[in-house]
Amino acid sequence: xxxxxxxxxxxxxxxxxxxxxxxxxxxxxxxxxxxxxxxxxxxxxxxxxxxxxxxxxxxxxxxxxxxxxxxxxxxxxxxxxxxxxxxxxxxxxxxxxxxxxxxxxxxxxxxxxxxxxxxxxxxxxxxxxxxxxxxxxxxxxxxxxxxxxxxxxxxxxxxxxxxxxxxxxxxxxxxxxxxxxxxxxxxxxxxxxxxxxxxxxxxxxxxxxxxxxxxxxxxxxxxxxxxxxxxxxxxxxxxxxxxxxxxxxxxxxxxxxxxxxxxxxxxxxxxxxxxxxxxxxxxxxxxxxxxxxxxxxxxxxxxxxxxxxxxxxxxxxxxxxxxxxxxxxxxxxxxxxxxxxxxxxxxxxxxxxxxxxxxxxxxxxxxxxxxxxxxxxxxxxxxxxxxxxxxxxxxxxxxxxxxxxxxxxxxxxxxxxxxxxxxxxxxxxxxxxxxxxxxxxxxxxxxxxxxxx
Amino acid sequence: xxxxxxxxxxxxxxxxxxxxxxxxxxxxxxxxxxxxxxxxxxxxxxxxxxxxxxxxxxxxxxxxxxxxxxxxxxxxxxxxxxxxxxxxx
Numbered sequence: 001x002x003x004x005x006x007x008x009x010x011x012x013x014x015x016x017x018x019x020x021x022x023x024x025x026x027x028x029x030x031x032x033x034x035x036x037x038x039x040x041x042x043x044x045x046x047x048x049x050x051x052x053x054x055x056x057x058x059x060x061x062x063x064x065x066x067x068x069x070x071x072x073x074x075x076x077x078x079x080x081x082x083x084x085x086x087x088x089x090x091x092x093x094x095x096x097x098x099x100x101x102x103x104x105x106x107x108x109x110x111x112x113x114x115x116x117x118x119x120x121x122x123x124x125x126x127x128x129x130x131x132x133x134x135x136x137x138x139x140x141x142x143x144x145x146x147x148x149x150x151x152x153x154x155x156x157x158x159x160x161x162x163x164x165x166x167x168x169x170x171x172x173x174x175x176x177x178x179x180x181x182x183x184x185x186x187x188x189x190x191x192x193x194x195x196x197x198x199x200x201x202x203x204x205x206x207x208x209x210x211x212x213x214x215x216x217x218x219x220x221x222x223x224x225x226x227x228x229x230x231x232x233x234x235x236x237x238x239x240x241x242x243x244x245x246x247x248x249x250x251x252x253x254x255x256x257x258x259x260x261x262x263x264x265x266x267x268x269x270x271x272x273x274x275x276x277x278x279x280x281x282x283x284x285x286x287x288x289x290x291x292x293x294x295x296x297x298x299x300x301x302x303x304x305x306x307x308x309x310x311x312x313x314x315x316x317x318x319x320x321x322x323x324x325x326x327x328x329x330x331x332x333x334x335x336x337x338x339x340x341x342x343x344x345x346x347x348x349x350x351x352x353x354x355x356x357x358x359x360x361x362x363x364x365x366x367x368x369x370x371x372x373x374x375x376x377x378x379x380x381x382x383x384x385x386x387x388x389x390x391x392x393x394x395x396x397x398x399x400x401x402x403x404x405x406x407x408x409x410x411x412x413x414x415x416x417x418x419x420x421x422x423x424x425x426x427x428x429x430x431x432x433x434x435x436x437x438x439x440x441x442x443x444x445x446x447x448x449x450x451x452x453x
Numbered sequence: 454x455x456x457x458x459x460x461x462x463x464x465x466x467x468x469x470x471x472x473x474x475x476x477x478x479x480x481x482x483x484x485x486x487x488x489x490x491x492x493x494x495x496x497x498x499x500x501x502x503x504x505x506x507x508x509x510x511x512x513x514x515x516x517x518x519x520x521x522x523x524x525x526x527x528x529x530x531x532x533x534x535x536x537x538x539x540x541x542x
Contacts, residue, residue, distance in 0.1 A: 003458065005488065005499055007540045012460055012529050066511040069531045253538040 011250075018223035019285040020251060021071040022258050023278045024111075025061050026199035028078045028206035028214045028271060029053050031115075035085035039093030042085060043100040050077060050104040050113075053213050053268075058109040060265045064258055072258065073220070073280075073420070077105065078204035079115035081148075083131040091134045094127075098138035098145050105144040112187075114146040114204035119194070122156040122443070132165050136172035139184035146202035152192035152389035154396045158444035160386065166190045167382035167438075171405060174374065178407035181415040185404040186369065190385050192392030192399045197272050198328040203365075203400060214271035216328060217259035219319075220278045221251040223285045225311075229293040240294070241314040248275070248318030256323045274328030275319035276364055277311075279339040281422035287311075287332050288341025288351075299341055300351030308332060309362035329398060331364025337417060337424035338369055346425045353384075353427050361391050366400035371415055371424035374407040381405060383434030394447050455504040456485065456533040459517065463526025465496040472524060473500070476516050480508050496526070501533070 014020040034045035058075050065072045082097055089097075098116055105113040116138055118128040135147055151162040166188075174182035189203035196207020199216035206214075228247040232240060255273045263270035279287045288299035291307045312332045320326050334356065336342045345351035353370065360366045366388050372381075385401045392399030406415050409426050416423040461473055470489070477484060477500075486501040504510060514530050521528035 002501075003536045003540060005497075008458055008460060008499055008536060011531065011536060011539055016529070066514075067532055068535055069514070069529070070535070250539040254535060257534055257538040 014221075014224045014251070015070060018221075018227050019280065019282055020221045020224045021073050022217060022255055023220040024074040024076050024199050024218040025057075025072055025258070025262055026076040026078050026204055026216045026218065027054055027057050027268070028197065028210055028216060030206055030210060030212050031080040031082075031085060032208070037086065037088065039086070039089050039096050042093075043096050046079075046097060047100050047104050050079070051107060054108045054110070056266055060262055063265070064261055068258065070254055070258065074111040076199065076201060076204060077108065077110055077113045078199070078206045078216075079113065080206050080208065081115055081117035081119055083118035083125070083127045084208065087125055087127045089127055089130055091130045094131045095134045095138055098134070098142050101145045102142035110144070112144050112146050112201045114148065114201050115206060116145050116147040117149065117205045119150045120162040121150050121153040121159055123159065124162070132169060135169040135188065136176050136184065139173045139187050140176035146187045146204065148189045148191055148194060148203045148205055150191045150194040151385070152393050154193060154393050155446055157446040158192070158386065158389045158393055160438065160444060161441045163190070163382050163385045163389065164438060164441060167378045167385060170381055170403060171378050174405045174407055181409070181417065182374070182404045182406045183417050183421070186402065186417055186421050188402065190401045192389040193397060194400075195328055195398055199274050200276065200278065200329060202402060210271070211269055213268050215259055215263040215266065215268055216271040216274065217255045218274045218276060218278060218328065219251055219255040220280070220285070222277050222279045222287050222290055224251055225277060225315075226284065226286070226290045226293045229290060237310060241310055244311065244314035245318035248315045249322045252319040252322035270325070272325045272327030273319070273323040275315055275326055275330040276328065277315055277332045279333060279335065280420060281338055281340055283340055286339045286341035287334055288339055288345055292341065298348055298350035299345040300355045304355065305358050305362055308334070308359050312363040329364040333364060333368060334359055335368035335402075336370055336427070337422040338420060339422070343423065343425055346427060353429060357387060357391070360388060360399055361395060365398055366392070366402075368400065368402050369404070369421065369424060370402070371404045371406050371409075371426050372429050373410045373426055374405050376405045376429050377433070377435070379433065379435040379438045380429055382438040384429065386438060457502055457504050457510060457530050458533055458536060459500040459502065459528065459530045461496070461498040461500070461521070461526060461528050463496055463521075463524065465491060465494055466524065469496055469524060469526065470498070472520050473498075473517065473528070476513070476520060477502060480513050480516070481505050482508060482513070
C-alpha cells in the first residue's frame with residue numbers, strides 16, 4: 001500500500017478529532033496599476049481588477065477542500081496598501097475605496113479583504129494622513145475590510161506621531177462600533193516590521209515587492225501539536241522539540257500541497273506558507289493548551305515565555321523543511337479572544353497584559369485581540385503600542401497590536417465578537433499615565449545593530 | 454492514475470466489505486490494495502483504490518459516508534496526495 005495503517009490513522013485523527021485545518025488561502029493582488037487622479041475611477045479600476053483576478057478563488061478553494069477532505073476555514077484577499085495608490089486623494093476618496101473593497105469582497109464571497117493600509121514608519125505622506133483620518137469610519141462602516149499601519153521598523157525606528165494617531169483611531173473606531181463591543185478595532189493591526197506576504201488577518205496586505213498576484217497559505221493545528229506533546233509526558237525538552245518538529249512538518253506539508261494545487265488551478269504563482277500556529281476558539285485548538293501540555297499549570301505562569309520560545313522555534317524548524325517557501329508571520333499566535341485556553345488563563349488570573357508582552361518577544365506576532373476597559377486613555381493605548389513596537393524594532397522581528405477598548409465595559413467583564421474572533425475578557429491596564437511621554441511625539445531613532453545587549 | 458485511501462472503522466457486522474466494494478465497483482474504482490483486521494471486535498479496514506478520471510472523489514465520498522451512516526460505522530476517503538505529502542519526504 002505504501003503507507004502503514006498507523007500513518008493513515010494518524011492523518012485521519014488529525015483531521016477528524018484534532019481540528020487540523022488550513023486556516024486561510026489568501027490571494028495577494030497588486031493594485032499599483034489601479035491608481036487614478038479621480039478616486040471614482042480608481043475605485044472602479046480596483047473593483048474590476050479584484051473581481052477579474054479573484055473570480056475563481058472561492059470555487060477553487062471549495063473544490064480543493066472537497067478533493068482533499070481538509071477543511072479550509074477562510075478565503076481572503078490582500079491588496080497593495082491603499083495609501084500608495086494616489087498621493088492626492090481626499091478622505092472621502094479613501095472612504096469610497098474602503099466601500100469598494102467591501103463590495104468586491106462580498107461579490108467574491110471571501111471572508112476578509114486586507115490592505116486598507118499605510119506604511120508610515122518614517123513619516124506621513126499627504127495620502128497617509130487622509131487614510132488615517134477616515135480609518136474609524138472605514139472600519140466601522142464596512143464588514144470585511146481590514147486595515148493595518150506599519151508605524152515602526154528596525155531600519156527606520158518608531159514613528160511616535162503615527163502611534164498617537166493610531167491610538168486615537170482605535171478609540172474612535174471603538175466608539176463608532178460601540179453597539180458591537182468595538183468590533184471595528186478587531187480589523188485594525190498596528191505593526192512594527194510588517195511582512196509583505198502575510199496571509200493572516202487583520203494584518204494582511206500585498207507588499208510592493210510582490211508579484212502581480214500570488215497565493216499565500218496560512219496553516220493551523222494547535223490541537224495536533226498539543227496531542228503530540230500529550231503523548232510524551234516527562235520527555236526532556238530537547239527530545240520534545242524534536243517531536244514537535246516532526247508534527248509541524250506533517251501539517252505544513254498539507255499547507256504546501258493545498259497552496260500548490262490552488263495556485264496551479266488559478267494559474268497564479270505560489271507565494272509562501274506561513275508557519276504560524278493559529279488557534280481558534282474551539283475547545284482544544286489552543287496555543288495556551290499546548291504550553292499547558294508541556295507542564296505549565298496555567299498559561300502565563302513562570303516558564304511560559306521559555307515554553308513558547310521553544311514551541312515557536314520547533315514550529316519554524318519543522319515547517320521550514322516542509323515547504324519550499326516560508327514567509328508571512330511564521331510563529332505561534334497568542335491572540336487572547338481567539339484562544340479558549342488564553343481566555344481561561346486570563347480569567348484565572350494567571351495571564352496578564354505584562355506577561356503577554358514578554359511572550360511577544362519570543363513569538364509571533366504581538367498583543368493580539370486584547371480587550372481593555374473602554375475608558376482606557378488614548379495615551380495609555382499609545383503607550384501599549386509603543387512598548388510592543390520597541391520589542392519588534394530592537395529584536396528585528398515583526399510585532400503588532402490589535403487592541404479593543406470596549407466601550408462601557410470594565411475589567412472582569414467579558415465581550416463576545418463571534419466566529420473566529422471569539423470572546424474576550426476585559427484585561428486590566430496599568431493605571432499610571434503615559435501622557436507626557438507619548439505626547440512628546442517625534443521619531444524614536446533606529447537602533448544600533450551592534451553592542452546587542 | 455490518481456489514487457485514494459479509504460478507511461472503514463466500526464463494530465463488526467455482516468456485509469461491511471460487500472457494501473463498500475459494491476459502491477467502489479459502481480464508481481468504476483479498482484482496488485489496488487486492501488488490509489483488514491479486527492481489534493477487540495472493532496472492524497478496521499484500509500483500502501487503496503485507483504481513481505479513474507471520470508470518478509469524482511467528492512461524489513464517491515458522499516456515497517461512502519451515506520453507507521457508513523446506514524451501517525453505523527465510520528468511513529473516510531482521502532486523496533493519496535495527503536498521505537504522500539505528510540508521511541514521505
